[in-house]
Every structure is written in C-alpha cells, then in structure tokens.
Amino acid sequence: MGMVVLDSLYLYLASSFYWFKNQKSLFLTMVKPLSYIFSFFTALILLLSPSISAQSRSNIPVGNSLSAIINGSSWLSPSGDFAFGFHQYLNHTNLFLLAIWYAKIPDTIVWFANEGNPVPQGSSVTITTDEGLILSNPQGSNLWNTSSDLNGNVVSYGFMSDTGNMILTSSSDSNPVWQSFEHPTDTLLPTQVMNIEGAVDSRLSETNFTKGRYQLRLQTDGNAVLHVMDQTIYWADTRPYFASNTWNPPNQGKQVIYNVSGQMYVAAENGTAVYNFIPEDTVIVSSRDYYQRVTLSFYGLLTWYYHPRNFTNNEVGWSKMYSIIVNICNVGCGFNSICSYDDVAHSISCDCPSHYSLVDPTDKYGSCKPDFQLSEDDGKDGVFVEYNLVRLQNTKFDSDKCDKRFEGITEEQCKSSCLGDRFCAVATWVGDKDTCCKYKPLFSGGNHDRKVSETAWLKVGNGTYSTAPLITKEKTKLNTVVSVLLGGSVFVNLGLLMVGFFFIYRKKQLRSVKQPRKEYDNVHCFSYKVLEEATDGFKEELGRGAFGAVYKGVIGAGNYLTFVAVKKLDRISNNADKEFETEVNTIGKTHHKNLVRLVGFCKEGDQRLLVYEFMRNGSLADFLFGDHRPSWEARIKTSEGIARGLLYLHEECSTQIIHCDIKPQNILLDDHQNALIADFGIAKLMAQNQTHTTTAIRGTKGYVAPEWFKNKPVTLKVDVYSFGVILLEIICCRRSVCMDRIEEEEAILTDWAFDCYFSNRLDQLVNDDIEAISDIIRLKRFVKISLWCIQEDPSLRPSMRAVTQMLEGLVEVPAPPCPTSIASGTR
Ligand SMILES: *[C@@H]1O[C@H](CO)[C@@H](O)[C@H](O)[C@H]1NC(C)=O
Ligand SMILES: *[C@@H]1O[C@H](CO)[C@@H](O)[C@H](O)[C@H]1NC(C)=O
Ligand SMILES: *[C@@H]1O[C@H](CO)[C@@H](O)[C@H](O)[C@H]1NC(C)=O
Numbered sequence: 001m002g003m004v005v006l007d008s009l010y011l012y013l014a015s016s017f018y019w020f021k022n023q024k025s026l027f028l029t030m031v032k033p034l035s036y037i038f039s040f041f042t043a044l045i046l047l048l049s050p051s052i053s054a055q056s057r058s059n060i061p062v063g064n065s066l067s068a069i070i071n072g073s074s075w076l077s078p079s080g081d082f083a084f085g086f087h088q089y090l091n092h093t094n095l096f097l098l099a100i101w102y103a104k105i106p107d108t109i110v111w112f113a114n115e116g117n118p119v120p121q122g123s124s125v126t127i128t129t130d131e132g133l134i135l136s137n138p139q140g141s142n143l144w145n146t147s148s149d150l151n152g153n154v155v156s157y158g159f160m161s162d163t164g165n166m167i168l169t170s171s172s173d174s175n176p177v178w179q180s181f182e183h184p185t186d187t188l189l190p191t192q193v194m195n196i197e198g199a200v201d202s203r204l205s206e207t208n209f210t211k212g213r214y215q216l217r218l219q220t221d222g223n224a225v226l227h228v229m230d231q232t233i234y235w236a237d238t239r240p241y242f243a244s245n246t247w248n249p250p251n252q253g254k255q256v257i258y259n260v261s262g263q264m265y266v267a268a269e270n271g272t273a274v275y276n277f278i279p280e281d282t283v284i285v286s287s288r289d290y291y292q293r294v295t296l297s298f299y300g301l302l303t304w305y306y307h308p309r310n311f312t313n314n315e316v317g318w319s320k321m322y323s324i325i326v327n328i329c330n331v332g333c334g335f336n337s338i339c340s341y342d343d344v345a346h347s348i349s350c351d352c353p354s355h356y357s358l359v360d361p362t363d364k365y366g367s368c369k370p371d372f373q374l375s376e377d378d379g380k381d382g383v384f385v386e387y388n389l390v391r392l393q394n395t396k397f398d399s400d401k402c403d404k405r406f407e408g409i410t411e412e413q414c415k416s417s418c419l420g421d422r423f424c425a426v427a428t429w430v431g432d433k434d435t436c437c438k439y440k441p442l443f444s445g446g447n448h449d450r451k452v453s454e455t456a457w458l459k460v461g462n463g464t465y466s467t468a469p470l471i472t473k474e475k476t477k478l479n480t481v482v483s484v485l486l487g488g489s490v491f492v493n494l495g496l497l498m499v500g501f502f503f504i505y506r507k508k509q510l511r512s513v514k515q516p517r518k519e520y521d522n523v524h525c526f527s528y529k530v531l532e533e534a535t536d537g538f539k540e541e542l543g544r545g546a547f548g549a550v551y552k553g554v555i556g557a558g559n560y561l562t563f564v565a566v567k568k569l570d571r572i573s574n575n576a577d578k579e580f581e582t583e584v585n586t587i588g589k590t591h592h593k594n595l596v597r598l599v600g601f602c603k604e605g606d607q608r609l610l611v612y613e614f615m616r617n618g619s620l621a622d623f624l625f626g627d628h629r630p631s632w633e634a635r636i637k638t639s640e641g642i643a644r645g646l647l648y649l650h651e652e653c654s655t656q657i658i659h660c661d662i663k664p665q666n667i668l669l670d671d672h673q674n675a676l677i678a679d680f681g682i683a684k685l686m687a688q689n690q691t692h693t694t695t696a697i698r699g700t701k702g703y704v705a706p707e708w709f710k711n712k713p714v715t716l717k718v719d720v721y722s723f724g725v726i727l728l729e730i731i732c733c734r735r736s737v738c739m740d741r742i743e744e745e746e747a748i749l750t751d752w753a754f755d756c757y758f759s760n761r762l763d764q765l766v767n768d769d770i771e772a773i774s775d776i777i778r779l780k781r782f783v784k785i786s787l788w789c790i791q792e793d794p795s796l797r798p799s800m801r802a803v804t805q806m807l808e809g810l811v812e813v814p815a816p817p818c819p820t821s822i823a824s825g826t827r
C-alpha cells in the first residue's frame with residue numbers, strides 16, 4: 001500500500017508540484033516512512049530545481065480565452081518552459097493548432113487538440129465551467145471541447161504545469177478534473193503515466209497531425225506494444241512489431257511510467273518496474289540540464305530525445321537518446337512502398353517502385369498504388385493486361401511476410417511462377433539457397449539496401465491491354481504435366497494459386513469457361529462444370545468428413561497448374577444457405593499460416609462446393625498413426641501450430657470462428673511439418689442438428705466435448721476440449737480410443753492420461769518414448785495442459801491464448817484437478 005500510494009502520489013506530485021505544496025500535511029498522514037518522504041523530496045527538489053523558479057502556480061480562472069492570431073498570447077507554465085495556446089500550423093499564416101509546445105524551443109509541439117486538425121485564424125479557446133476547454137471557430141461554433149471527459153465535474157481554473165501538463169481543476173487547490181497528460185497525442189513527457197488501454201498515436205505524416213498508422217498501447221493484458229493500425233485493410237499485419245512481454249503475473253503491467261529522471265518503464269501492480277524501455281547501458285541525460293520527451297514518429301519509430309535547458313544558439317535542436325530497435329523498414333512505409341533506412345540519421349525514406357505512384361501525393365510515407373491493373377483484377381471489366389517483371393536492385397523483403405515459398409528452383413522458374421500467379425505482385429529469389437518467395441499485392445516491408453545482394457522482381461503491366469485473356473500456347477496432356485509436377489522438386493510447395501485463368505486442360509482440349517463475373521474479396525466463384533472437370537468427375541476421393549467428401553483436383557493452365565482439394569458439402573440448412581456467400585467470403589478472408597486456405601467456391605443449383613489449397617503431406621492422422629513415430633521435436637512444433645491456428649480463429653480474426661470439428665483428419669501438414677487447420681467456418685453453414693448427430697457418431701470418447709451431449713451451449717471451449725484430446729494423441733502417438741489395446745485400462749486415452757499423470761507413470765503413457773522422456777519437463781507440462789483442456793467443466797478449460805502461452809512455457813501450468821467429475825460424467 002505504502003509503495004503504491006507513494007508512487008502515484010509521487011508522480012502526481014511531480015506533475016503539479018505547486019499544488020502539492022499546499023497538501024504536504026495530507027501526504028505526511030498518508031505515507032509513514034519518513035525516510036522515503038525525505039529522499040523523495042530531496043530527489044524532486046534536485047531534479048526539478050531548474051524548473052522551480054520563485055513563481056507560484058498561475059491559475060487561469062474560468063472565462064479566460066485565447067485567440068488564434070499571429071504572435072497571439074499563450075498560457076505559460078510558471079517556469080516559462082511550456083506554453084498552451086494556438087501554435088501556427090506549419091508555415092500556414094492563417095491556420096493554427098490548439099497545442100502545448102516548448103515555449104523556449106522553436107516548433108516542438110508535445111500535445112494537440114481537435115484530433116490534430118488545424119483551425120482558421122480568429123478561432124478561440126475558452127475555459128468554461130461546464131465544458132472545460134472549448135475550441136470555437138471564428139463564427140463562434142464549437143469545434144472541440146473537453147466536456148465528455150469531465151464526468152459532470154465543474155471547472156474553476158486552468159493552469160499550465162512546468163511538466164507540460166495542461167490541467168483543469170474545480171477549485172484552486174483540488175485534484176485535476178481534466179489534464180492533457182491523460183489524453184496523450186504522439187508524445188509523452190517525463191512524469192507522464194499511461195494506464196491500461198492508454199495509447200500514444202503517431203501523426204499521419206510530417207505535415208499532418210491527424211492520427212497515423214502506428215500506436216504505442218498498454219493492452220489490457222499488461223503488455224505494452226507498438227503496432228501498425230490499419231483497419232481499412234484487413235490483411236494488414238497488425239501484429240505488434242515490439243512488445244514488452246509484461247502480461248504474465250506477477251510481472252503483469254499496470255502502467256507505463258515515464259519517470260522524472262527520464263527512464264520509461266512498465267510498472268506492475270505493486271509499482272515495481274518490470275520492463276525498462278531504455279536499456280541499462282544507455283546513458284540517460286540528467287533532467288536537471290536537459291528537457292526530455294519520447295515521440296512516436298509518423299513512420300513508427302519510438303524515440304527518446306533530449307535538448308539542453310540552457311542554450312544560446314537556436315540551432316541546437318533535439319538529439320536522439322534512444323530508439324526502440326526494430327527493423328523499422330518492415331513497418332515504416334505504406335503498402336507497395338520500398339523503404340530505405342538511413343542508419344546515421346536513424347530515419348527512413350519511402351519510395352514507390354517504378355510503375356507505382358503515391359495514393360496521397362502529399363504523404364510520401366504513405367501507400368503506393370499501381371499505375372496499371374493488378375493481375376489480381378485481371379479480366380475485371382473485360383480488360384486483360386500483359387505483365388512484365390521489373391528488376392528491383394538491392395531490394396529485400398521481410399521473408400516472414402512471404403506468401404508462398406519454393407525451394408530448389410531457378411530464378412527463371414521463380415519469375416515465371418510469379419508472372420503466372422494472379423496473386424503475385426513481387427517475387428524474390430535468393431541464389432545461395434535457390435529460394436523463391438512470392439508476395440501478394442499490397443506488399444509491405446520492401447527494403448532497399450545497398451549491402452543487400454538479393455534481387456526482387458516486381459510485376460507490372462506492360463501497357464498492353466486486350467479484351468481476351470492471354471493463353472499459354474503450349475498444350476500438354478494433363479497427365480504428363482501432373483507427373484512432371486509430382487516427379488520434380490520444382491513445385492514442392494503446391495501453393496501455386498493460379499485461379500486467375502478460368503481454363504482447364506483436359507484431353508488435349510482447351511475449353512474456355514465463361515464465369516459469372518462477380519467479384520469477391522479473396523475467393524473465387526467457380527462453376528460446377530469447371531470443378532467437375534478439375535476433379536475428373538469427382539474421381540479421386542481424399543477423405544470424407546462430417547460435412548461431405550473431399551476430392552483431389554487440378555486447376556490452372558500451362559505451367560501454372562495447381563492442385564486443389566474440392567469439398568462437396570452434403571447438406572446446408574436453408575437459413576445458412578442464404579448466408580453462404582457471406583460466410584464463404586469470411587472464410588476466404590481468414591488467412592493464417594496455420595490455416596488451410598480457401599481458394600474458391602461453387603454455388604449452383606443445390607450444389608455447394610468449397611475449393612481449398614491441396615496439402616500433399618496428408619493429415620495429422622497419417623503423421624501420428626503411421627508406421628513410424630515422428631520425432632518429438634516435430635510433434636512439439638505441430639502442436640504449437642495447431643494451437644496458434646485455433647487461437648487465430650478464436651481471438652484474432654475479424655469474425656470469431658468456432659471450429660466444432662477439430663480432429664486429426666482435419667489437420668493437414670505442409671512440407672515443413674507445419675500444421676494447418678482445415679474445414680474451419682463450415683460448422684456454421686451446416687444445419688444445427690446435423691452437426692450434432694454427425695459429431696456424436698464419433699462416440700463419447702472421441703474429440704467431442706461433453707457439453708455436446710448435454711444440451712449445454714456450445715462455446716469456444718469445445719475446440720479447446722478437442723485440442724486437449726489431440727495434444728494427448730500427439731504426445732502418445734496413438735488414437736484417443738483404441739479398443740484393441742491389450743490392457744483395458746489403456747483403451748481410452750483421456751482416462752489413461754489422468755491415471756498415468758496422477759500415479760506418476762508418464763513413461764508408460766508415452767510408451768517409453770526416449771525422446772519425450774528425456775524432455776521430461778516439457779512432457780509433463782504438455783500432459784498437464786491437455787488434462788486442463790479436457791476438463792468436463794468448460795469454464796475450467798483454458799482459453800487458446802492461455803494454451804499457446806503454456807505450450808511455449810511462458811506461463812506456469814498449475815496441477816490439473818483430480819478427475820472426479822470425469823469419473824461420474826463420461827467414464
Ligand atoms: C510577429 O513577431 C515577429 C517577431 O517578433 C515579427 O517579426 C512579426 O512582424 C510579427 N508579426 C505580426 C503579424 O505581428
Ligand atoms: C461539446 O462537444 C460535444 C461533442 O463533442 C457537443 O455535443 C457539445 O455540444 C459541445 N459543447 C458545446 C458547448 O458546444
Ligand atoms: C490530414 O489527413 C486527413 C486524412 O487524409 C485529411 O482528412 C486532412 O484534411 C489532412 N489535414 C491537413 C491539414 O492536410
């Protein structure tokens with residue numbers, strides 16, 4: 001208690017020292033250890049001494065106002081360090097920004113009102129009783145005010161503090177009812193505190209103060225993150241590019257504190273610093289001699305600056321003390337833009353590649369748009385474009401954002417693969433590894449660097465338009481092509497999504513298929529006939545699931561054939577059918593590296609089909625229950641991938657998706673043993689009772705959570721249950737129900753796992769798997785996690801977020817409860 005009070009008081013103290021002087025007696029009664037008080041006061045007086053002049057706080061009573069005129073007056077802090085008022089907007093003579101700035105340093109704005117929008121000359125700001133600050137235009141109408149933050153409090157005074165905080169109070173010595181420190185814009189100042197859900201937003205550009213693309217935020221989970229905000233583009237990468245990783249009690253963050261000595265840290269509940277933003281070995285200049293601030297730049301870099309308090313030459317300027325080290329080129333420019341990093345100035349520049357130009361010509365860090373029709377849209381409005389590849393010298397891309405990767409292919413193959421791929425905007429090829437990476441339109445993270453020897457190829461329209469699509473001249477028998485493809489290592493990763501051409505080769509004949517040209521965001525609408533031909537009349541069945549059978553097919557043209565898995569849906573509820581296209585579009589928008597991608601669909605008559613990318617490596621069932629046991633390491637990787645895919649469906653994609661049918665047959669593997677979840681989003685399309693009956697068939701000890709049988713609401717936790725069962729199967733490399741086991745007690749894996757765990761016989765559970773046993777700490781953790789996931793009471797089961805954290809060892813896994821309820825329930 002002492003520490004908390006002390007800490008918050010201390011900060012408040014720093015922000016309104018003059019006010020606090022009158023309250024010393026209160027402080028003394030609240031905090032007992034006198035030594036603390038003494039040392040704090042000494043520290044404070046020392047630290048603040050430059051700003052504590054002999055003046056006292058200057059209260060500005062209600063009714064006072066300022067006008068937006070050149071050389072107009074402002075409200076100064078007692079020391080004269082900070083000013084509140086109208087700051088000229090850049091070099092415009094008749095535009096002003098209501099702002100707080102360093103009064104002694106030219107043009108350093110630390111806070112601004114009205115969402116960064118400037119106001120015309122003749123506007124005014126007034127302190128009022130009921131609305132606090134009111135910004136009005138020259139005609140007197142309201143542009144912005146603080147009323148919604150006042151919570152009914154009345155205002156009597158305003159004052160500008162020496163820490164740079166504009167404060168409104170209801171009496172001359174009471175607590176603030178409003179303060180600019182609680183509404184930061186792009187800058188934080190020493191003594192400023194950011195609470196949970198508090199955020200600092202970058203400006204849009206150097207010359208536009210409205211909200212930009214980057215944000216520093218203290219999330220509800222206690223993690224302080226930097227992330228890109230671009231809600232307009234759903235596949236924009238909004239994952240944090242920096243995180244303090246302070247979400248784990250007891251180190252869970254409660255506040256971000258920029259303390260008076262210039263360190264900024266994440267503080268836990270008890271006030272201790274659990275993460276320092278500025279590393280220990282960085283010299284933090286003394287706040288006695290230097291002004292300090294931290295600003296989130298419009299290209300996403302969080303930088304701490306300092307400036308001498310005493311200076312004679314106006315050219316001194318701000319120096320950089322520290323920037324959060326991130327590869328800012330991966331996030332710093334808009335889409336389709338190429339970034340160059342200047343490591344001397346620690347800044348970036350952004351350039352549109354050739355054949356691209358700025359969306360907003362005044363925002364040079366913004367996104368670029370192609371001057372030609374993207375191949376993604378090829379054929380739209382009946383116009384077809386011919387494409388070329390343009391070489392981007394010394395340019396590399398963030399390989400994490402690579403959409404499709406191929407190994408062991410030549411540069412020419414890489415290039416032609418991009419040319420033929422409707423969804424390829426850029427391809428990179430790295431010679432020493434023969435690796436080709438393709439990036440989708442709206443690429444980001446392109447990085448120009450003279451030290452880089454990588455080459456990137458940009459796909460551009462070559463100015464030739466036609467009303468008929470370009471057809472590959474070569475005609476090959478499907479079978480030959482398929483065998484070539486299967487035999488060669490060229491197309492190891494069969495991700496080539498060549499759905500752009502609606503042609504299919506079959507029996508030496510090229511048939512043009514007229515498609516209804518309705519545009520969907522991501523998925524393609526196929527005709528039944530095309531899919532029938534693609535699957536050779538639904539000949540090769542790959543599997544059969546709860547919702548229908550899956551067939552192997554091949555679509556595309558020429559060298560760009562790609563394998564697909566075509567799912568014929570059995571029966572769709574009438575209600576769901578109305579939503580079919582919407583749902584399919586939602587599924588199509590759900591992209592994650594642990595989810596199988598939906599390529600297209602067909603809705604014709606009463607036929608409903610879904611077309612997925614084809615995974616040649618089969619399912620988790622083949623992987624686990626095959627002839628030889630896969631390595632422990634590969635199994636760990638697989639389980640983490642499944643957990644991440646589910647977490648994405650549950651929490652991270654725009655529409656929450658409950659899978660409802662998680663089982664090893666629905667989890668596919670790519671060439672690198674990454675797990676990809678298939679069939680998500682379909683449960684919603686199927687009739688409710690059908691979902692029930694089909695899943696129920698799999699029996700009480702399958703993958704189905706007990707609540708399915710109890711008429712209880714089905715929540716996300718049903719997937720957690722199924723995940724728990726699968727995790728056990730991955731640990732043990734055996735099926736959850738195995739009646740032909742010799743020992744009867746081993747037949748039901750979930751029961752057997754509980755028995756083994758509570759009797760400390762994990763070696764028996766894993767059937768003496770040496771690899772697993774030698775990693776006993778992880779093995780035990782994984783078993784505990786699965787036992788938590790298969791708890792009968794859904795509320796006891798962890799969320800998928802908690803599961804991923806526990807799998808990765810970031811969170812301690814408590815001992816699971818004894819399965820008494822299990823015994824009574826489903827045994
Ligand atoms: C504003 O002040 C500057 C410097 O004091 C002066 O040069 C300028 O003429 C003034 N402008 C107006 C419009 O008063
Ligand atoms: C203050 O702003 C709110 C909305 O932001 C508006 O509804 C209200 O009328 C404003 N108050 C005045 C006095 O203009
Ligand atoms: C800043 O950008 C926003 C969004 O593009 C725009 O609406 C606004 O007019 C711009 N402001 C100025 C002063 O250019």
Ligand SMILES: *[C@@H]1O[C@H](CO)[C@@H](O)[C@H](O)[C@H]1NC(C)=O
Nearest residue numbers: 043259260261263265273276
């Ligand atoms: C500011 O925070 C740092 C890091 O937590 C700490 O070492 C330093 O003592 C703090 N300064 C003050 C005046 O509390």
